[in-house]
Amino acid sequence: MDEKVVFMVDLDGTMWEDTPNEVAKEKTMSAKVFPKAVEWVNERHKEGHYICFFTARWEELREVTEAKLKEMNVKYHKLLMEKPRIRHTEYAGYHHIDNCSIIRANRFEGAWTPLVKKEITVHVFDDV
Numbered sequence: 001m002d003e004k005v006v007f008m009v010d011l012d013g014t015m016w017e018d019t020p021n022e023v024a025k026e027k028t029m030s031a032k033v034f035p036k037a038v039e040w041v042n043e044r045h046k047e048g049h050y051i052c053f054f055t056a057r058w059e060e061l062r063e064v065t066e067a068k069l070k071e072m073n074v075k076y077h078k079l080l081m082e083k084p085r086i087r088h089t090e091y092a093g094y095h096h097i098d099n100c101s102i103i104r105a106n107r108f109e110g111a112w113t114p115l116v117k118k119e120i121t122v123h124v125f126d127d128v
């Protein structure tokens with residue numbers, strides 16, 4: 001990847017096994033970290049990208065979340081809590097709208113592999 005970007009990276013179900021807010025206080029520290037997650041993020045950090053973890057965890061879970069990240073030895077710049085939660089809602093996912101020049105998105109499918117270029121279909125604003 002030539003240009004540096006801000007990676008917005010989810011935590012539960014992405015960096016480690018899904019740990020819902022309701023049980024996260026007790027189960028975060030024992031949640032299994034996915035293979036290569038730390039290595040992948042740390043490589044992007046080393047390349048100069050900005051790493052922002054963006055999680056639907058409640059603000060009251062910040063302390064245990066930061067402890068987990070510290071224990072994992074993962075490098076990041078920012079931790080944003082309280083992403084709108086879609087678990088048990090009518091919402092199918094997130095659609096990011098921004099005026100920045102580069103927007104890309106990935107659904108984590110269980111493996112931290114290298115990023116590759118692919119032609120995909122996305123919903124975008126119609127031309128004016």
Ligand SMILES: [Mg+2]
Binds near residue numbers: 011014
């Ligand atoms: Mg998640």
